[in-house]
Amino acid sequence: MMATAEKTFQLPFLKEPGVQMTFDNGHTFVFVPRKGQVFNVSTWVKTGSMNEDAQNNGVSHFLEHLMFKGTARCKPGEFDKAMENMGAIINAATWKDYTFYYVTGPNTDYGEFDTALDLHADMLLHSTLPEEEIGEPYDPAKGEEPPVKRERGVVIEEIGMCEDRPWNKIYNAVNAMMYPEGHPYRRDVIGTRTIVGTIPREQIEAYYRRWYSPENMTTIVVGDFDKATVVEKVQKAFDFASRTDATPALARYTEPTPAETFKGQFVTDPKATRYETIVSDVNTQFFSMAFAGPPVEDQAATVGMNIASTILGESLSSRFNQNLVEKQTPSGFNMLGTGQYEFKLGNVVFIQGNFNTTDVTAALDEVKAELIAFLTGKPITQEEFDRIIKKARVDFASGIETTSGIADVLGESLTVNGTVEVFTHWLDVLNALTLEGVQAVAKKYLQPELAFTAVLGSATALKEQSTASKTPALAVV
């Protein structure tokens, strides 16, 4: 099989260039040579909860679990056993925009990589999703329960685990407010108990056939290998033409996905709900304040927002940490941070924190006042800007210290942005930023009156708040 559109790229801080190519079946392959005792092979599939609807929400994640349940060659558990017998770490993850599978293993020239690549490709191309592994359908919402639950039960337990995490709850509450009706990002990636418990195997398989096509997959290898040999091995292992067990044949899904019609859409109605509360058995209060961020393809704005976020709340010396957490204001902030999620359909910026006071309004007002000072009264100083630009460079270098770190950054760049250039040019974009540019990005996207806020707190805290004034609207002046 021929490789087309082969191009090399230089990764910051790494000695040797990487290479990206697309095989003529549409499968993208990236190789990064790196000396050392560890290899990483991963495959990133361009699907996640963004390609789901209200009827199959959670199928991407459920499928990810079921991909480990055997192929025509491997009985359930054999892949896991073969990998763990060599000391490799295997896992997978599902997110809004992508699903990825990886093996990180020791490279001690006993053929570990060959075995890992062979079985990893087999899993991605030939999973059989056996009915007995999925388990009998049941709807926990109706009190149904089979004698033995199998993987449906496992994922339903995972839902329970997530429900016991305060940060998960407020993240979901914020998503439900900030996206319009029908937007796939409104839904939780993990899905609902009823859907996971009842979705028929045929629907899961149809989803697999539709989205796990060569055009939708990017395989990345990082390790101490010869390029030509690796390319040959990957082409041989990812033999999409051999999918004899795949019936019906895989759809070549190349047109824009339905989710893309929601690109850049956030709730903008000033009268829309922008504040939610959740009562819980807790002794401290958790909150999340979300803002629609820049489009992910606007790299200058995205990186600029990362710098603004680090100055505001993502570093030891950040405004939030120094002025609210370290100084221990009356609200008693236990933590207060910021961060940007980079999403295909539009980035989101979060301020998240935890505080002791039961006066929720006062605590949120403190946060907003600090944010407004950051945007107007006490804008970013040159000293702050220079310091955080240097820190960003160091953080970037430490993020790619491992083979899996390199693969993760590349995989996300290729899947969310469609190009490695986000990664390879990241330092150039960083170096081109100006203080004024970063301040302007912060001012554009972090307007307090446009925030969506969720608070999870004790009944006492949220009762007290209901009798006081709720989150006064503070505008940037």
Add this chain to the structure above:
Amino acid sequence: MMTTATVEAPIKKTHLLDNVKKTILQCGATVYFNKQEDAPRVALNVYIPGGNCIESVPGQQEMIDRLLMKGTYDKTAEQIAIALDSASLDAGFDTRRDYSILSATFMPDELTESISFLTELLFYSTLEELPKEVEKVAGEIKMALDTPKAAAADLLTRHLFNGLPYGVSTSVVQEWLDRIGRVDALFVGYQQAYKPNRFVVSVAGNVDEDTVLKTLEQAFQLARPKGTALESGMGKILKEHTLKENRVFTKPWEDAAQAQIFQAWLTPSATHKDFPALVLLDNILGSAGLTSRLFLELRDKQGLAYNVRSSLDGLKHRGKFTLYIGTEPKNVQLCLDGFAEEIKKLIEIPVEADELEAAKRNLIGRRAVYTETTSQLAHWVGAGIMMGHTVESLKTQEDKLKAVTSADIQRVAKTYFTKPSYTTVVGPASCLPKSV
């Protein structure tokens, strides 16, 4: 049926510690140096023996360690934060059961400035921010205990080693926080513990060994005079600690979606002769990943949990072996029965040769994966020394694992799992067991 290349091959020995060199400086600090030519960053960890074992009040050492980032005679807490964000240096303190650790990474060309900065934190802190830090810790503890899983883990720790340094859990610190003391009292503990001759320094990275040694010698020698050893006397008490009977500790958490269950037994120290067999037993039972017995039986076959595992904590004087599962509240008894069944199998049925061989391969193979960074490599050596190992004994860990037999596994299972265990369950009141 598939076959793999690795199954037939002998287990290959790793050579990650072959180049480690030990030097004792004039100031008394012991330095372990591991040259890593291709590493972009240098890791330099300073280990200070003691941890919870030298505390006169639970949480005291942790408070000292926190305060070392909160102000020196020359820098305020804010200036320290700004200095760290302005350099390539990343540094932080942590308190463990048997030691404190200052972990740092930096670029090779910032070696001298980084050591100078770390020295200032280690020796010239004022601890004056104590009242504010007490207030902050009080809040952080409340936040940390705001999930059912954290509450269940806390119950286990405090009861398993009740009243002992290994039982200093989050809630124990909470109870003692107002008795941490004044700055001057804390300062005495700080000066006694933070003496260069008590330090073990573990370095890994692409820097010149002589330069590292000379820079450390110069920085530490001027800092503080040598001191006598701090003996806590806790080692003997911890070694002799026993559980009298099986007990269950519960805490109701009405809106929890899952019940959180821990069950634990006491085990010996990290350097005990039974430790390698326990490591393999742990791998087979519940820490290997997707192939462990607990995972296959309680998760894969019965769908009772997403998260189920075992873990072995080998500390300097003692250890603990823990089982954990998070499950739907009504399944608590089913899970406890499942734990009991798997433990019974280990006691009664010898582990098959291929399962034991797979566990050995898994443990030895993943050592390479878990020591990919200089930080991980430096910590392997430093933490090992704190547990009572030498570099030579760390090097022979693989051989000791390879020598473990199926009979050894069965023997340690009988030795430790026939003794009493403690169980903690947190979840809705209706699911909490009265006894186990």
